Amino acid sequence: MYNEAKQMYASIGVDVEQALTVLAETPISLHCWQGDDVVGFEEGAGALGSGLAVTGNYPGKARSIDELRQDLEQVLGLLPGNHRLNLHAIYGDFGGQKVDRDAIEPEHFQSWIDWCKSQSIGMDFNPSNFSHPKADDGLTLSSPDAGTRDFWIEHCKRSRRIAAEMGKQLGSPAVTNVWIPDGMKDLPADRQSFRQRLSDSLDAIFAEGLDPAHNIDAVECKLFGIGSESFVVGSHEFYMGYAQKHQTALCLDAGHFHPTEGIADKISSVLMYVPELLLHVSRGVRWDSDHVVLFDDQTQAIMQELVRCDALPRTHIGLDFFDASINRIAAWTIGTRAAQKSLLLALLEPRQALREAELSGDYTTRLALLEQAKALPWSAVWAEFCQRNGAPGELELLGKVKDYEKSVLSKRA
Ligand code: RNT
Ligand code: ZN
Numbered sequence: 004m005y006n007e008a009k010q011m012y013a014s015i016g017v018d019v020e021q022a023l024t025v026l027a028e029t030p031i032s033l034h035c036w037q038g039d040d041v042v043g044f045e046e047g048a049g050a051l052g053s054g055l056a057v058t059g060n061y062p063g064k065a066r067s068i069d070e071l072r073q074d075l076e077q078v079l080g081l082l083p084g085n086h087r088l089n090l091h092a093i094y095g096d097f098g099g100q101k102v103d104r105d106a107i108e109p110e111h112f113q114s115w116i117d118w119c120k121s122q123s124i125g126m127d128f129n130p131s132n133f134s135h136p137k138a139d140d141g142l143t144l145s146s147p148d149a150g151t152r153d154f155w156i157e158h159c160k161r162s163r164r165i166a167a168e169m170g171k172q173l174g175s176p177a178v179t180n181v182w183i184p185d186g187m188k189d190l191p192a193d194r195q196s197f198r199q200r201l202s203d204s205l206d207a208i209f210a211e212g213l214d215p216a217h218n219i220d221a222v223e224c225k226l227f228g229i230g231s232e233s234f235v236v237g238s239h240e241f242y243m244g245y246a247q248k249h250q251t252a253l254c255l256d257a258g259h260f261h262p263t264e265g266i267a268d269k270i271s272s273v274l275m276y277v278p279e280l281l282l283h284v285s286r287g288v289r290w291d292s293d294h295v296v297l298f299d300d301q302t303q304a305i306m307q308e309l310v311r312c313d314a315l316p317r318t319h320i321g322l323d324f325f326d327a328s329i330n331r332i333a334a335w336t337i338g339t340r341a342a343q344k345s346l347l348l349a350l351l352e353p354r355q356a357l358r359e360a361e362l363s364g365d366y367t368t369r370l371a372l373l374e375q376a377k378a379l380p381w382s383a384v385w386a387e388f389c390q391r392n393g394a395p396g397e398l399e400l401l402g403k404v405k406d407y408e409k410s411v412l413s414k415r416a
Contacts, residue, residue, distance in 0.1 A: 258292025
């Protein structure tokens with residue numbers, strides 16, 4: 004089937020082997036937080052808060068670093084290609100000690116770095132400006148209280164240094180993504196002063212020059228959240244401007260815009276003015292921004308744009324979803340594979356023919372080619388990719404997930 008598919012694609016000018024090479028070389032950064040419902044390993048960790056909410060109580064979630072690593076190894080084995088780990092600061096290896104956010108050190112993450120080394124994968128990192136008494140009023144870097152701001156500035160500064168250490172040791176830069184929950188449930192009286200304080204706090208955080216070979220800074224916007232329905236300080240316009248002015252990477256989360264607004268169309272514009280892009284591939288459903296990613300129109304459109312704009316070399320693809328109502332290994336794996344399948348489909352487009360049709364004004368041909376592409380045997384190419392990379396094909400995946408559930412997850416109380 005693969006050989007037939009390859010010939011069929013060759014007849015419309017698509018080099019399938021080339022597509023598979025790009026697919027293999029494009030890592031997806033696996034978000035650690037799908038494995039334990041965004042709880043982390045801080046001593047005395049409290050409830051998830053700051054507008055983040057996980058629903059569901061499917062049994063078998065990881066309760067320790069060892070269990071999370073065991074689950075991640077399982078997930079990595081179910082994915083074709085080489086990926087990365089995206090860690091939040093609350094997932095440090097604190098050895099049973101209470102280490103507050105403004106006291107985290109690279110040593111608390113050394114065992115993760117070692118684990119990633121053993122898996123031959125890179126790492127990305129995130130300060131955790133949520134689920135903490137100093138974030139209970141929904142304000143961190145933009146808080147009117149200087150002590151609160153300083154606390155979170157210190158946390159973010161340390162996070163950057165930790166990320167740089169990860170990047171240095173692993174030989175691949177870590178993307179440090181700053182997302183904060185700051186906002187308001189009801190109408191603010193003075194939006195400007197919150198945004199000014201956020202801008203000043205970010206300046207303080209990014210003041211220390213770090214080697215871009217080790218650390219890449221990104222900032223993530225949001226339109227609204229639970230408890231910040233009327234106002235989010237770090238809006239799209241805010242961070243677009245900030246990232247442009249300071250030449251940081253911009254993070255676009257697919258679930259952070261109006262319900263019918265996709266991020267695909269933004270990519271070509273953003274990359275004209277900011278050096279790099281971080282994606283949080285996610286799926287918004289009504290008020291939730293974090294459903295498991297699917298092989299759907301939105302995800303396909305995002306990947307199409309990355310390929311069509313030659314944006315892959317300047318884009319870091321991460322995931323951001325958390326579902327506790329289904330098997331968490333399945334959620335991770337299905338979501339990541341959906342992103343990869345979407346990328347493959349994009350790589351198999353008859354790009355040259357599409358561009359020629361468009362440039363000559365032949366929109367009939369353009370439309371016909373796009374519809375035709377959907378009917379071509381891309382799934383035979385995907386099956387080949389899985390096989391070559393030692394990952395299960397679509398028909399074997401569920402069985403593998405269930406086996407692991409039976410032998411490992413079901414034994415967790
Ligand atoms: C929240 C942001 C943020 C978080 C993670 C846990 O709306 O999307 O990226 O989901 O950092
Ligand atoms: Zn996100």
